[in-house]
Structure formats: structure tokens, C-alpha cells
Amino acid sequence: MRRRDFFKTSMGAGLAAGAALSLGGYDKLWASAPLAAKYDMVAVMGGNPDAMFDLGIQELGGMGAFVQKGQKVLIKPNIGWDRDPEIAANTNPLLVKRIIEHCFRAGAKEVYVFDHTCDNWVNCYKNSGIEKAAKLAGAKIVPGNSESYYHQIHIPGGIKLQSAKVHQLLLETDVFINVPVLKDHNSTRMTCCMKNSMGLVWDRGYWHSNDLNQCIADFALYEKKPALNVIDCYNVMVKQGPQGVSKADIVSMKTQILTSDWVAGDAAAAKMLGLAVEKVEYIPIAHKMGLGNMNLDSLNIKRIKM
Amino acid sequence: MRSHLLRSFRILFSTLIFICFVLVFADFKSFIPTKYTNFLLFLQFVPSAIKFYNLQSIAVCGFLIVLLLTLVTGRTYCSFLCPLGIGQDLNSRIGGRIKKKFRRYGFKRPFTVLRYSLLAVTLIVTLIWGIYMITLLDPYSIFGRFMTFFAKPAIIYLNNLLSGLLGKFDIFTLSNIPFKGFPLIVYSIPAVFFLLVGGLSLTKGRLYCNMICPVGTLLGLLSKISLFRLKINETACTRCGRCSLRCKSSCIDFLKYDIDVTRCVDCFNCINSCQDNAVSYGFVNFKKKEPVRETDESKRKIIIGSLLLLLGVSRVGNGQDKPAPKPKKDSTVKETKTFPVCPPGGIGIESFIKNCTACSQCINACPNSVLQPAFKEYGIAGIMQPVMNYHKSFCTYNCTICTEICPTNALHPLVLEAKKLTQIGKAKFIKDNCIVKTEKTACGACSEACPTKAVHMIPYEGNLVIPEVTEDICIGCGHCEFACPTVPYKAIYVDGNPVHTAAKKPVEVQSDIKTPVEFPF
Numbered sequence: 001m002r003r004r005d006f007f008k009t010s011m012g013a014g015l016a017a018g019a020a021l022s023l024g025g026y027d028k029l030w031a032s033a034p035l036a037a038k039y040d041m042v043a044v045m046g047g048n049p050d051a052m053f054d055l056g057i058q059e060l061g062g063m064g065a066f067v068q069k070g071q072k073v074l075i076k077p078n079i080g081w082d083r084d085p086e087i088a089a090n091t092n093p094l095l096v097k098r099i100i101e102h103c104f105r106a107g108a109k110e111v112y113v114f115d116h117t118c119d120n121w122v123n124c125y126k127n128s129g130i131e132k133a134a135k136l137a138g139a140k141i142v143p144g145n146s147e148s149y150y151h152q153i154h155i156p157g158g159i160k161l162q163s164a165k166v167h168q169l170l171l172e173t174d175v176f177i178n179v180p181v182l183k184d185h186n187s188t189r190m191t192c193c194m195k196n197s198m199g200l201v202w203d204r205g206y207w208h209s210n211d212l213n214q215c216i217a218d219f220a221l222y223e224k225k226p227a228l229n230v231i232d233c234y235n236v237m238v239k240q241g242p243q244g245v246s247k248a249d250i251v252s253m254k255t256q257i258l259t260s261d262w263v264a265g266d267a268a269a270a271k272m273l274g275l276a277v278e279k280v281e282y283i284p285i286a287h288k289m290g291l292g293n294m295n296l297d298s299l300n301i302k303r304i305k306m
Numbered sequence: 307m308r309s310h311l312l313r314s315f316r317i318l319f320s321t322l323i324f325i326c327f328v329l330v331f332a333d334f335k336s337f338i339p340t341k342y343t344n345f346l347l348f349l350q351f352v353p354s355a356i357k358f359y360n361l362q363s364i365a366v367c368g369f370l371i372v373l374l375l376t377l378v379t380g381r382t383y384c385s386f387l388c389p390l391g392i393g394q395d396l397n398s399r400i401g402g403r404i405k406k407k408f409r410r411y412g413f414k415r416p417f418t419v420l421r422y423s424l425l426a427v428t429l430i431v432t433l434i435w436g437i438y439m440i441t442l443l444d445p446y447s448i449f450g451r452f453m454t455f456f457a458k459p460a461i462i463y464l465n466n467l468l469s470g471l472l473g474k475f476d477i478f479t480l481s482n483i484p485f486k487g488f489p490l491i492v493y494s495i496p497a498v499f500f501l502l503v504g505g506l507s508l509t510k511g512r513l514y515c516n517m518i519c520p521v522g523t524l525l526g527l528l529s530k531i532s533l534f535r536l537k538i539n540e541t542a543c544t545r546c547g548r549c550s551l552r553c554k555s556s557c558i559d560f561l562k563y564d565i566d567v568t569r570c571v572d573c574f575n576c577i578n579s580c581q582d583n584a585v586s587y588g589f590v591n592f593k594k595k596e597p598v599r600e601t602d603e604s605k606r607k608i609i610i611g612s613l614l615l616l617l618g619v620s621r622v623g624n625g626q627d628k629p630a631p632k633p634k635k636d637s638t639v640k641e642t643k644t645f646p647v648c649p650p651g652g653i654g655i656e657s658f659i660k661n662c663t664a665c666s667q668c669i670n671a672c673p674n675s676v677l678q679p680a681f682k683e684y685g686i687a688g689i690m691q692p693v694m695n696y697h698k699s700f701c702t703y704n705c706t707i708c709t710e711i712c713p714t715n716a717l718h719p720l721v722l723e724a725k726k727l728t729q730i731g732k733a734k735f736i737k738d739n740c741i742v743k744t745e746k747t748a749c750g751a752c753s754e755a756c757p758t759k760a761v762h763m764i765p766y767e768g769n770l771v772i773p774e775v776t777e778d779i780c781i782g783c784g785h786c787e788f789a790c791p792t793v794p795y796k797a798i799y800v801d802g803n804p805v806h807t808a809a810k811k812p813v814e815v816q817s818d819i820k821t822p823v824e825f826p827f
Contacts, residue, residue, distance in 0.1 A: 043825055082704050110476070118755060118789075120674055120702045122335070127704070146482035148470065186763045187750020187771060204751075205791035211747035238819040240759050248814040252821050271826040274819055281748070281769065296827045303825050 040299040041259040041268065047306035049095035049234045052256040056230075057102060059302050060258055066227045069107030071174040075099055075139065076226075078181045078196050079115035079130050080242070082123040087244045088235035090124070091181040093133035095232050095256070099179060100137035111139040112169050115199040118243075121145040142169060150202040158218035160210045165202040170224055178226035178262065182233045182269045184241030184249075188213060190280045191242050192269040193229045193262035194220050213281040220262065220291045229265045231257040233272055263292020264299055271296070308586045313574035316385055320392045327389040331453035331670050332461050334483060340710040349387050351521050352444040353713030356437075356661055360715045376525045380532040384515055384522055384571040390445040391515055391522075391571065393452075394507035398554055401508035411510075412547075414556040416569060417517045425523040438687050441664045442495070443520050446713065448503065450665035451496040451690065458670060459485060486675040486698045492690055511554030516569045526568035535590050536570055536577070538563040542584035549576035549585050637739035637792040645802035646683035647694035647731040647782055650701070651709030651717035654805035655684065661716035664690035668708035668717060674699045676784065677708060694730070696784030696800055701730075703757040703783060729809040731782030731800040733761055733775045739797035742772045752786035752798045758812040761786045761798065773798065778810045 042059045044052040057063055067073055077091035085093055096113065103111045113134040117124040121143060125131040134141050143149065150165035170176060180196035188195060194216050198204050207215035233255035240249045253272060259265045263286045267277045277283050277294055287294040323346075330343050347353060347368075354368035372383050384391045428439040441447060462485045469480035506514045515522040529535070538549070540563045550558040553576055557569035565576075576585045645655060649668065652658035669677045669692050676699040677692040684691055692708070694701060709720040720728060733752075741749040746767070753761045753773050760780035763771035773786075775798075782800045790796040 043827075045822070045825065082702065120705070122673065123702060123704055140476070140478060142478045143481035146466075146484045148466070148482045149473075185750075186753040187748045205789075208749045208751040208789075209741050209745070209791035211745065212750075213748055236819075239815050239817045240762075242754055243757060243759075245757075245759050245812045246814060249817075251817070251819050255822065255825075268827045272822070274826070279769065301827070 038300070039302040040261060040293075041257065041264055041296075041301045042304065043255065043257045043268065043301060044304045044306065045253075045255045047254065049092045049232065049256065050098035052234075052254075052306065053095055053098045053102070053230065053258075055304055055306065056256055056258040059304070060228075063102040063106040066177070067103050067106040067108050067175050070109045071107075072172065073103045073108045073111045073175045073177060074169050074173040075103070075111060075113050075134075075177045075179055076196065076200060077113065077115060077130055077179040077232075078183075078191075078199065079124050079128050080118045080199060081244075082117075082119035082127050083244060084127060085129045086235070086247060086250070088181060088237050088250050089183070089242065089244050090128035090130060091179050092232045092234050093129035095230065095234070096130050096179060097133040097137045099177060099230060100134060100139045103177075104138060108175075111137075112142050112173060113139050114142040114144045114167060114169055116144040116167065116202065116204075117199070144199070147202050153222065155218055155222050157221050159214055161207065161215040161218035164206075164219065164222075166200050166222075166224075167202075170200050176224055176226045178229045180229070180231055181237075182231055182272060183237040183244075184239050184273060186241060188216070188280060188282060189275055190266070190270055190273055192231060193226070193265040194282060194286060213285060216282040217286040217289055217291065220286050221289065226262060227260065229257075229259055229262050231259075231265055231269055233257065233269070236272065238273060261292040261299075263287055263294050264296065267294040267296055268301075308577055308583050310578050312587060313578045316572070316574055320386050320395070323387060324389055324392040324396070327449070328453070328457070331450070331457065331667075333671075334458070334462065334465070336671065336673060336707060340707065343711055344713075347713040349383075350446045350713060351383065351388075351525075352440060352663060353446055353665065356440075356663065356714040356716075360661060366715070372525075373528065376528045377532055379534050380529045380536075380567060380570060380572050381522070381525045382572045383525055384512070385573045388445050388449075388521075390449040390452075390503070390519075391512070393449065394503065394512060394514065395554065395573070397504060397507040398511050404508075411551055411553050411556045413550050413553075413559045416557075416566065421517055421523045421526075424518060425520045428520040436660055436687070437663060439520075441662070441690070443518065444663045444665070445515075445519055445521055447663040447665035448496075448499055450667050450670070452500060454666040454670040455488070455493060455496045456500060459487075486678070488679050489681050491681050492679040495690060511556065512569075512571055513556070515571065516555055516557075522571075523568075529567045529570070532567065533589060534587060535567050536565050536572065536574075536585060536587050537590070538565065539584045539586065542582050544582050544584075546581065548579040548581065552576060552579040635744055637736075637744075637795040637797060639736045639738045640795050641734075641736070641799040643799065643801050645731075645804050646680065647696070647784065647800055647802035648684075648806075649677060649692055649694060649708050649717055650706070650725050650728050650730050650806070651712070651720045652730075652806065653718060655802065656804070658716050659684050659688045659691055661714050662691045662712075663714055663716075664692075665713060666690070666692070667711055667713060668692050671707045671711050673705060673707065674702050676701050694782075694784060694800075694802075696787035697796075698788075700755070700785040700788040701783040703785075726781065727809050727811065729781050729803055729807045731780075731784070731802040732777045733780045733782070733786050733798055734801050735761075735773055735775050735798050736795070737772070737797070739792050739795055740772060741792060741797070742766055742770055744792075746770070749791070751789040751791055755785035755789040757781075757783060757785065758809070760809075760812075776813075779812050781809045 042056045044056045077096050079090050081089040083089035100111050154163045180192045183191050185191040233253045235250045236253045237244045238251050266283050270277050349368045351369050351372050357366040431439040462483050503514050547560045550560045555569040557566035648655045648658045678695040679690045680693040683693045706725045709717045758779050760776045764774045766772035784800045786798045790798050
């Protein structure tokens with residue numbers, strides 16, 4: 001490219017970008033006036049994680065519909081594994097960063113991010129890229145590696161799981177935003193919204209040894225439920241989950257699903273993996289327990305392609 | 307040289323060295339890059355000698371430099387470089403404060419028979435049978451164990467106290483560290499030595515170094531022909547005896563103007579104490595002196611006993627262990643481990659235990675606390691050497707710290723890619739203990755944890771899947787064993803490889819899921 005051409009093109013690009021911004025849209029992406037939610041679920045396809053979230057949350061009435069001024073927010077991504085972001089074993093850091101930014105725009109007093117990791121937590125926080133992204137956006141990243149951070153709660157009505165120790169942040173914050181990454185799972189077939197809550201509790205071994213699927217559904221009974229689930233299906237680990245071995249386990253899906261109903265979210269996610277919803281046993285169990293609606297046909301879903 | 311600066315220099319230098327070593331062991335967050343640690347370890351006599359024996363490389367000749375240094379300057383190593391020695395000086399100082407008795411040291415007869423027989427026994431045992439005596443008596447290893455067994459629990463306790471306090475103010479820069487305690491029995495040896503070295507230095511200065519330490523004795527022998535040494539100018543000396551009373555090694559016989567070079571650690575206290583400027587450090591004139599023998603006053607015995615300390619320390623350790631999850635039924639089949647799992651880089655159990663002095667540097671550095679001091683996993687002679695304990699923790703896939711930090715090269719440095727393919731053991735599945743079979747519910751904790759998918763799930767009854775192990779891609783990291791929720795016996799465990807082998811690369815599985823064009827719902 002000659003120098004003159006370079007100037008011409010870049011000027012053109014600059015003008016176009018400026019015009020696009022002045023025509024509006026961008027400010028609307030940060031919509032602050034809470035609107036009544038028109039949809040049960042918003043699914044976005046074809047963009048980058050942050051851009052898809054901008055669009056999706058706008059359709060749900062903006063972050064202001066979920067976060068009030070002065071509230072404390074817990075964002076719970078999946079940071080379970082000591083893997084690079086490209087393996088998509090953990091939630092996309094760009095998405096986490098964008099959600100935090102929206103929370104602060106909506107007036108959140110403080111935003112916290114944590115996970116009870118499976119691998120060494122220092123490595124997980126660092127190598128997932130989430131620690132850096134969250135700090136950049138101004139959130140507090142909190143350890144979850146020691147039992148001293150967890151407090152006993154009770155789950156009346158739980159069939160297998162009647163009590164658990166949950167992280168203090170779940171108890172101390174006003175809003176809980178669940179940000180799972182969709183992945184294949186060796187045992188439950190899929191990990192997404194409800195299974196991501198295993199990172200909120202201390203003793204996961206109990207769940208594994210006492211009917212894992214039932215325990216996952218039982219925990220969804222607990223009073224503190226996510227105000228919003230943002231499902232990261234940008235890069236999806238379709239096999240060898242939930243940890244993955246190489247990039248060959250990843251399929252680019254460039255999709256994001258936003259919903260307040262985590263049973264519905266899991267049902268939609270199962271479809272993304274090409275799974276019959278019944279195969280992922282905790283979904284029908286939770287549906288029967290009245291914790292959400294897995295019948296996607298009866299839901300008002302907004303589908304957006306970028 | 308009669309300069310008072312010599313002593314000041316010694317104090318400054320040794321303090322710096324000591325702080326560095328303490329930091330290395332206190333660094334539970336691995337802030338310090340291993341290359342700096344290795345730089346510090348370069349001049350540690352015994353670790354360097356073992357490393358040199360193994361590698362035959364001039365790059366690890368630190369111990370030769372120490373020998374040379376001793377030939378020129380005497381036992382400066384003991385005062386300037388040995389962390390155990392410096393620690394004893396510190397303790398002696400504290401002792402001096404507590405016991406404000408003027409006459410603490412003074413000239414004592416050397417324990418000639420004891421120290422030379424200990425040196426001889428150490429050499430003979432090492433040459434004929436193995437490393438056991440060195441493990442027990444190497445000053446660096448003793449120091450390392452003190453730090454790992456006693457100082458670190460205290461540091462972690464303080465950290466947890468502080469992090470809890472900061473947490474109340476919403477500050478999370480420090481995090482709580484769940485400390486995994488060691489078995490009580492392996493505290494016994496470090497505890498005995500702690501009382502011995504601590505007690506002797508508190509009351510008698512460098513008596514441990516001059517009575518028991520084989521490195522001290524060896525360097526002392528060499529000092530007999532060292533070029534620079536401390537000496538008393540007979541014409542200037544008024545025989546006031548101040549130097550003798552300040553001598554931590556109790557090696558100045560001022561009445562005979564004699565300083566015992568085999569015991570002198572070149573602390574230079576005597577220079578500063580002399581009011582007549584009669585003591586100086588300088589080039590020796592090899593004039594024979596009459597050896598003098600004198601009977602000594604009776605030696606006080608050291609009281610060993612504070613079992614309370616022992617119990618107290620192990621309580622700090624055990625307080626934060628994860629409670630074992632409780633499935634409905636107990637598992638029934640016992641794990642049958644034929645070999646312990648020795649850390650990656652160890653090449654094999656036999657070659658590892660031959661070269662490890664149990665300094666516990668790796669145990670201290672391990673970010674996952676999977677390295678634990680052995681009790682009798684390697685046989686009773688291998689007590690305190692590091693062994694992988696997968697009931698306590700597991701080996702982090704993306705980590706090679708223990709292999710990089712080993713001062714004796716008992717653990718060879720591994721690059722990450724090589725470590726990820728080093729099979730230190732193999733996972734063994736016990737179907738009759740598995741939740742999927744006994745409870746007929748989903749679990750998969752082991753396979754979820756497996757970094758190579760050597761442990762994967764295959765169809766079982768109905769919608770259930772059950773683990774299966776592909777042994778040749780298993781690296782023996784133990785994450786499966788750690789994650790398995792069955793008690794008292796695990797349904798999956800790692801059996802150690804007596805000789806480490808190369809694992810195959812994890813397999814890539816094909817899938818027919820493609821990038822979607824439309825929403826599938």
C-alpha cells in the first residue's frame with residue numbers, strides 16, 4: 001500500500017466510524033432506563049463476545065433492569081481450569097469484562113468475581129485471562145480456595161442436597177449474575193448454567209457421591225438465584241470436556257444466550273451441543289421441581305444475528 | 307587487618323544471605339524466580355557437591371569454590387554463607403540477651419573424637435550405603451526442614467490471620483491458604499534437631515557446628531592450612547581474656563595466645579573485643595605452636611522434651627484439611643499401591659532417593675502441597691524425602707517448580723512440555739468402589755479432573771457412564787485420585803512407576819459438531 005492510499009483509506013474508515021457513532025446506537029448499547037423484559041430469552045449469534053452482550057442486554061432492557069444503583073454484584077464465571085482462553089475451558093474473559101462494565105454503568109457499587117476452581121486457583125485465575133480482564137474493568141477478584149470463605153446454608157426441599165457451604169460473596173452481594181461457558185461434560189454430558197453453581201460451594205465431592213444430577217437440581221432450589229444467566233457459546237468445547245485437551249476439542253459457535261431462567265438456558269445450551277434435553281438429566285429434574293421451563297417452544301425467545 | 311569493619315561486614319553480609327534464604331522459604335506465592343533461588347543455592351556446600359557428582363559440570367562447582375575459599379580464608383563459609391550457622395548466631399545473640407551473664411563462652415576443649423568420628427561415619431556410610439547420614443546432618447537440609455516444618459506453618463498462620471482481617475475490609479490482596487499438615491511422625495527428626503541446634507546455640511554459641519556438623523569439621527580440617535587466619539600478637543596482648551569470652555566457638559586460648567583454627571568460624575568478634583589491638587586477621591606465618599591439652603569442666607546436658615511444641619505445630623497443620631465427603635456406603639476394596647510416586651524429574655525411585663538430602667525445598671515450593679515428607683513410603687531410611695500424596699492434593703499440570711528448585715539435582719530440571727509427558731505413575735481403577743457402580747448415579751469426578759483424558763468415561767447401564775483408564779497417556783498426576791469422593795478407599799488411585807517413563811501424547815478425538823449457521827432452538 002502506498003502512503004497516499006493509506007491516508008485515503010484510513011480517513012474514509014474514520015469518517016465512516018464517526019458517522020456510525022453519531023447516528024446513535026452506541027449510546028443505546030449502554031441503555032440505562034430499565035424496561036420491562038419483553039423476552040424470556042435472548043440469543044445472539046455472529047459477533048464478538050462483548051458486542052453480542054451489548055446487543056443482548058439491550059433487548060432485555062439494559063443492565064439497569066437487573067442492577068440497581070448502589071448494589072453489590074457477584075459475577076460468577078467458570079474459572080475452573082488452568083487452561084488458556086483459546087481452549088475455552090473457562091468463560092471468555094472479554095465477556096466477563098464487558099458485563100462488569102455494564103454493571104458499573106448501571107450504578108453498581110462494587111462488582112466481585114470469583115470461582116471455586118478445580119485446578120490450582122492462582123494458575124486458573126491468571127491463565128484464564130479473567131483476573132486481568134476483571135481487574136481492568138474495575139471489579140474485585142476474590143479467592144475461593146479455602147474453606148474459611150464458605151458458610152453453611154440450608155436448602156429446604158432438597159432431595160439429596162439439603163445443606164451446603166457457599167462462598168460468602170453469594171450471601172453478601174445483592175445481585176448474582178451467572179456467566180457459564182457451555183462445554184461438553186464427561187459425566188453429566190453438558191455443563192452450563194446450573195452446573196456452574198458447583199463453583200459456588202465448597203464440598204463438591206458430596207455432590208459427586210450423592211447423585212450428582214439430583215444435587216445440581218437441588219442447589220437450584222436455594223433462594224439466591226441468578227438474576228441473569230449469560231451463556232458464553234463463543235468457542236464451545238464439544239468433546240473431552242469439561243477440561244479439554246487441545247484446540248481440536250473446540251468449535252467456534254459465536255453465540256451467546258441471555259436469560260433469567262437457568263433451566264431454559266440449559267435447555268437451549270443442550271441444543272447447541274446437539275443433545276436431547278432429556279440426556280442431560282439435571283434439566284428435566286429441575287423442570288419437574290418447578291425451577292424453570294425447559295420447553296423452549298413455550299418461551300418468548302428473541303433471536304438476533306449480527 | 308585489625309579493622310572493626312570486618313565484623314560489621316560479616317554481620318551485614320550474613321544478614322543479607324539469611325534474609326534471602328528465609329524469603330525463599332517464606333515465598334509461598336512463588337514470587338521469586340527459580341533462577342535467583344538457584345543462584346543463592348550455588349554455594350551451598352553439600353547440595354552443590356551432590357549436584358556436581360551427578361552432573362560433572364563446572365556450572366555447578368559451588369562446593370569447589372567453598373573449598374578454595376576455606377583454603378584461603380578459613381571457615382568463612384560457616385559465618386557468611388551457611389544459613390544454619392547464621393541462624394545460630396542470631397539465636398546466640400538472643401541467648402545473650404536473655405542470660406545477661408558476662409562469662410558465657412570462654413575457651414573450651416574441642417570434642418575431637420566425637421566430631422571426627424561423626425565426619426568419618428558420615429563419609430563411610432555415604433560411600434558404602436547411601437545418603438542417609440548426609441540427609442540427617444547436612445546443615446542446609448536441616449535449615450530447610452526448620453523453615454518448612456516450623457517457620458512456614460507460622461507464616462501461613464499469620465497470613466491467614468491477616469487475610470481474614472483484610473477480607474473484612476473487602477480487600478483480597480492476601481488470600482487464605484489452606485495448609486496441609488504433615489504426618490506427626492515425620493516432625494520427630496526436625497524437632498529433635500531443632501531442640502539440639504537451638505538449645506546449643508542459645509547457650510553455647512557454635513558448639514553444634516564444632517561438635518556435630520560434618521561440613522564444619524571438614525572445613526575445619528582444611529582450615530589448618532588456610533592462608534588467612536586470626537592471630538594474637540603476643541607482644542601487644544595483655545591476656546585480658548575479653549576475646550575468649552566473646553568467642554562463639556570457644557576456641558581462643560588467650561593464656562597461650564592460641565586460636566584453634568579448626569573451630570574458628572571467622573566471625574571477627576575477637577578483633578572488636580580486643581582493647582589492645584592485639585587480635586588481627588591476616589596472612590599466616592606458619593610457626594609451629596605447642597599443642598595444649600587441658601581438662602574441661604563438665605558439660606551440661608541438653609534437655610530434650612518439649613513435646614508440647616511438637617503437638618502444637620501439627621495442630622496448626624491439620625486444622626484446615628478438607629473434610630472427606632461422605633457417600634452412603636463405604637468403599638470396600640483396598641488400594642494396592644506397589645510403589646510410592648516420586649516427584650517428576652526424579653527419573654526413578656532408586657536414583658531419586660540416592661540423591662535427595664530431604665532439605666524439603668521442593669515440599670516448601672510446591673504450590674499444590676502435593677509433595678509431602680515421606681514416613682516409610684521409601685523405606686524408613688527415606689524418611690522426610692518428598693513423596694507425592696494424592697489424598698492431600700494433586701500435581702498441577704502446568705508446573706515444574708520442584709524440578710527447577712532442587713539444590714542437589716535429585717530432581718532434574720524438566721521443561722513444561724517434557725513434564726507433561728513424564729509418567730511418574732499410572733492410574734488404576736477399582737470398579738467395585740466406584741460411585742457409578744455402587745450408587746448407580748453419575749459421578750465422573752476423576753475423568754473431569756484428568757488433564758490428558760487418560761481417565762475417560764465409557765457407556766455403562768442406561769444413561770450412565772463409568773471411568774476407564776488408558777494407561778499409556780496417563781502421567782500419574784493424581785488429580786483423579788484426589789477428586790474421587792469414595793471413602794475410606796478411593797475408586798481410582800495412582801501406582802508409582804519405579805522408573806519414570808514417557809507417556810504418549812493425549813489423543814485427539816473427532817467430532818461431527820460443526821459451526822452453526824442457524825439457532826438450533
